[in-house]
Amino acid sequence: MLKQRVITAIVLLALLLPALFASSPWPFAILTLLLIGAAGWEWGRLNAAADAAIAMGVLLALGGADAMWLGWTSQPPAWLWWPVALAWVAGGALALRGGPAGWPAVPLGVRWVLGLAMLWVAWLAIAHARHLGINFILSVFCLVWMADIAAYFGGRAFGRRKLAPTISPGKSWEGVWTGMAGVIALAFVWRWIDATQPVDSQSLYTRMAAAWGVAGMVGGVVLLAAMSVVGDLFESLVKRAAGAKDSSNLLPGHGGVLDRVDALLPVFPIAIALATT
Template sequence: MLRQRVITAIVLLALLLPALFAASPWPFALLTLVLIGAAGWEWGRLNAAGGAAIAIGVLLALACAVAAWLGWAATPPRWLWWPVAAAWIVAGAFALRAGPAGWPAVPMPLRWLLGLVMLWVAWLALAHARHLGINFILSVLCLVWMADIAAYFGGRAFGRRKLAPTISPGKSWEGVWSGVVGVIVLALLWRWVDASQPVDSPSLYSRIELRWGWLGLLVGVALLAAMSVVGDLFESLVKRSAGAKDSSGLLPGHGGVLDRVDALLPVFPIAMALVAS
C-alpha cells in the first residue's frame, strides 16, 4: 500500500508541478479541468447516479470549459464569490448537523445539481487563483495543508472532545483549534516573506491584510482553516451515506480525486471572496 501511495504521488507531482509553474496559467487550468471532471463522475457515483455518473462528469468538464472560453478563469464575475461563501457556511453547517442520515432526504436531482455547482465554482476559483500568481495559489494550498497537518498532530496530542463522531470519529475540537493556530502562524510568516523577499505576486495573506487589516487577516485565515474542516467532513458525510470508504479508486493508494480535494472545495471560493475588490 505504501509503495502504491508513493508511486501515485510521484506521478501526480510529475503532472501538477510543471503545469503549476508553467509560464502560462492555462496548462494548470486544463489539467485541473480534467481532474474536476473526474471528481464530478465520483460525485455522481456517490449519489446513486448509476450510468449517468459519466454524464455528470462530462457536463461538469464542459461547464468549466465554457467558463474558460468566456474568460472567467482570468476575470470571473465579481458577484459570484460571496453568495457561494455564504452558501458553504450556512448549508455546510446544516448538512453536518443533519449527519449522514439526513443526506438521503435531499432529492437526488438536487444532490447532483449541488455537486455540479460546488465543483464548478471550486474549479473556477482554483483557475483564477493561478491567474493571480504562483505565490498566491501556493499560499492558499499551503493554508489547507497546514490546517490538516496541525489538526492531525494537535488532535493526537490533545484531542479529547469529538468533533463529529458520526461522520469522522478521529477528528476532535482540539485538533480544529490546533489547525487554526497553525494557519495563523503560517499567515504571519508568509506575510513577512512577502514584505522581505521578491515574489511574483502578493499572497492570500497580503491581499487579505491590505483589504481588511491585521484583525481581518487573523479572522479570515481562521475562517478558512475552519472551512477546510467543513469541506473534509462534508465529503466524509456523503461517503458514509453512500456506504463508501473512498470516492473512487482513480488514485491508487489515495482513493479518488474528491478524497484529495475535499478541503479545497470551500476554501478557494471563500478565499476569492475575501480578496475580491
C-alpha cells in the same frame, strides 16, 4: 499500500508541478479541469447517478471549458464569490447538522446539481487563483495543508473531545484549534516572505491584510481553516451515506479525486472572496 501511495504521489506531482509553474496559466487550468471532471463522476457514483455519473463528469468538464472560453478564469463574475461563500457556510452547517442519515433525504436531483455547481465553482476559483499568481495560489494550498497537518498532530497530542463522531470519529475539537493556530502562524510568516523576498504576486495573507487589516486577516484565516474542516466532513458525510470508504479508486493508495480535494472545495471560493473585495 505505501508503495502505491508514493508512486501515485510522484505521478501527480510530475503532472501538476510543471503545469503550475508554466509561464501560462492554461496548462494548470486544463489539468485541474480534467481532475474536477473526474470528481464529478465520483460525485455521481456516490449519489446514485449510476450510468449518468459519466455524463455528469463530462458535463462538468464542458462547463469548465465554457468558462475558459468566456475568459472567466482571468476575470470571473465579480458577484459570484460572496454568495458562494455564504452558501458554503450556511449549507455546510445544515448538512453537518443532518449528518449521514439526513443526506439521503435530499432529493437526488438537488444533490446532483449541488455537486456539479460546487465542483465547478471550486475549479473556477482554483483556476483564477493561478491567474492571480503562483505565490497567491500556493499560499491558499498551504493554508489547507497547514490546517490539516497541525490538526492531525494537535489531535494526536491533545485530542479529547470528538468533533463529529458520526461522520469522522478521528477528528477532535483540540485538533481544530491547533489547526487554526497553525494557519495564523503561517499567515504572519508568509506576510514576512512577501515583504522580504522576490515573489511574483501578493499572497492571500497580504491581500487580506490590505483589505481587512491585520485583525481581519487573522479572522479570515481562522474562517478558512474552519471551512477546510467543513469540506472534509461534508465529503465524509456523503461517503458514509453511500456506504463508501473512498470516493473511487482513481488514485491508487489515495482513494479518489474528491478524497484529495474535499477541503479545497469551500476554501478556494471563500479565499477569492476575501482577497479580491
